[in-house]
Amino acid sequence: SHRRKMLKLCGEAEDKLAQELTSFELEVERDVIEPLFVLAEVEIPNIQKQRKHLAKLVLDMDSSRTRWQQSAKSSGLSSNLQPSGSKVDTLREEMEEAANRVEICRDQLSADMYNFVAKEIDYANYFQTLIEVQAEYHRKSLALLQNVLPQIKAQQGNPPPPPAHTGTHTRKAFGKPLEEHLAASGREIAFPIEACVTMLLECGMQEEGLFRVAPSASKLKKLKAALDCCVVDVQEYSADPHAIAGALKSYLRELPEPLMTFELYDEWIQASNLQDQDKRLQALWNACEKLPKANHSNIRYLIKFLAKLTEYQDANKMTPSNVAIVLGPNLLWPQAEG
Template identity: 70%
Template sequence: MKKQFNRMRQLANQTVGRAEKTEVLSDDLLQVGKRLDLVKQVTHSTHKKLAACLQGQQGAEEREKKSKKLPLTILAQCMVEGAAVLGDDSLLGKMLNLCGETEEKLAQELIQFEFQIEKDVVEPLYELAEVDIPNIQKQRKHLAKLVLDMDSARTRLQTALTTTRLQTVLSTTRLQTVLTTTRLQAVFRFKVISYFLFQDQLSADMYNFVAKEIDYANYFQTLIEIQAEYHRKSLEILQSVLPTIKAHQEAWVEKPSYGKALEEHLTISSREIAFPIEACVTMLLECGMQEEGLFRVAPSASKLKKLKASLDCGVMDVQEYSADPHAIAGALKSYLRELPEPLMTSELYEDWIQASNIQDMDKRLQALLAACEKLPTDNFNNFRYLIKFLAKLGDYQDSNKMTPGNMAIVLGPNLLWTHSNESGNMTEMMTTVSLQIVGIIEPIIQHSDWFFPGDIEFNLTGCYGSPVHTNHNSNYSSMPSPDMDQSERKLPHDHGRRPLSVATDNMMLEFYKKDG
């Protein structure tokens, strides 16, 4: 207690300038000390945030136990279990199984990554922030105490020496003072030696800290290197599974057909005629050839939506729609209208329009035939199929009131349109275009046997256009060879907003005239 009191008194005397004060550290070491405090603050904060980034719990827990607690592992297990429920026969089941296996591999990479981060970065940062730097700071505080003790011993010694000089008479008191002075000199020498020894040790530790800054900085380089390696391995896992996933997707037959490119749909389904076209045509041949206003009368919106959805998934109840041919006709029109590229192709748009402007009918027919022959194989086959059906529908025009001209009016704008963004009176321009398209479609229907000689089998699949594969066990098509001759294929042009079929409204008078 007395020693502590003397230290406090010495500290107070130094503070008010009444006692000699020894500097604890040199100016250089004081700067090192300030930097050391900043480094501790930064590394402590970085360690805390980095540890929070680790998904696995820190500590000496077994790797397998850590892995089971990872969100990725839980997700992988959920996907694999879901795949087992759905079965390997479904596309979704296959995708879930592949993705589950992939997520499990990613989880293993993640746990390995976190182990390395914990070992090579987190733990060294903790050691630096919570052990090494605090030890140096404790040494600084201890050195400050040694300095205070040394200064206190010096002060007591100086006081004793002064007292000895004042006592000139040999006496018992003087003898005691000399003995005290001798003892204080010994204590002071011990304090000085202790101070310098400890100061040297602290200085060495502080300079070592400065020298090792490159080692401390290397922790962060290691962090980036481990992250880079982890992401490289994760990317390799993902890239290795992507081709398999894409192959399953591309081989799956049951893909939506509405809004999809004709070439893509035919390639995937291994068909010659688009499924919605064949399905609707074969059903109409059975139940709609004599229906008045076919393709002109609008069907129920809800029933049309349902039919399109059923065609999209390759399932159709023939009996349900046999009593509503207008819904079937509407579904066929919708398919043609929603094609990204018109069936008669945008590339040949000018050829068709120029042919329609020819007044001489024989020359017009020759020009139209030339344009037909330029169509890609897929477009040609489906266009021929559709025209042959429309010609057959025209045989019943006395009942259904659908002459070739009327069919051209309601179907023409769904077979050919332009992606042009030209400004001007849109209504007038669209009306003109619709009239030109009628001048294209009507003569082709009228002379269908001249354009497309020979008979055609409409029900190619033998069951009202139902898909070749009717169960999930057979939902994969053989993938086309990369070396397949694609000379007849044409990539679809950019999607554009097609003009509305104003012909139905603007030429209704002509329609009724032709109906008589």
């Protein structure tokens, strides 16, 4: 089916994109992350460790020097002479050994720092590699999408006609311009209008307060979604005609332009204000004849149903006046409010 082909194309495209992403991530890990991991987890910590060790050795050396100087002073020797005695000699040897350790550690730290600086270009290259790998990944992904997108658009632009017995539409109806919905579905009467009218003729004509009583919000939401998908279970909603009536009102109100059009708003209002009944009917008829073909067909279909509904006014309490009160604002409103 058309939907299966669309899903297959999209699925294949997503699979190829996933493969490209996997390849990209593996390449980044091998060529960028692993070398930088060595830098972050081995080389830099080693340098930091060496610096801490050097600082400790310097403290030890300073401590040894202080002890040697104090020992020399206590021996009563002048500053021009070297201190003598086994204790002083031992302290001097400790000081010299500490100084030697400092020198060795400092040399090692310097060597590590020089090695680090020498690899600076390599580290910069890792980031350059990252950008290059990212660019290649995006190029391949873009090429893949550019290749598959025309195929998807071709499928979407040439959908198979709906089966004759279903009378379904292929696009959402609620909130869409009337003519756009009719063109997309190949219908003369908007699907929500026809479906709701058909269901109400079967189960709602004698329901008291039809179009006046508010339906369950959850039921209304579900029915609107079903109408948009053209999957309506008549049996499910036969026990709740108020939900059907609510969906019909919602469709009419959510049209971007009222069924009776913005352009003719003033003419409808002027006609309804005429006191003479014959003149009022003629003016209303004239305005109706000026409606676009799609609007004219749908308003005519709807009015025929509403006329039928008022035949049951003893049961449903929906007189022509009541029908006008509850449905009028959903058929005509000024553009400023829209």
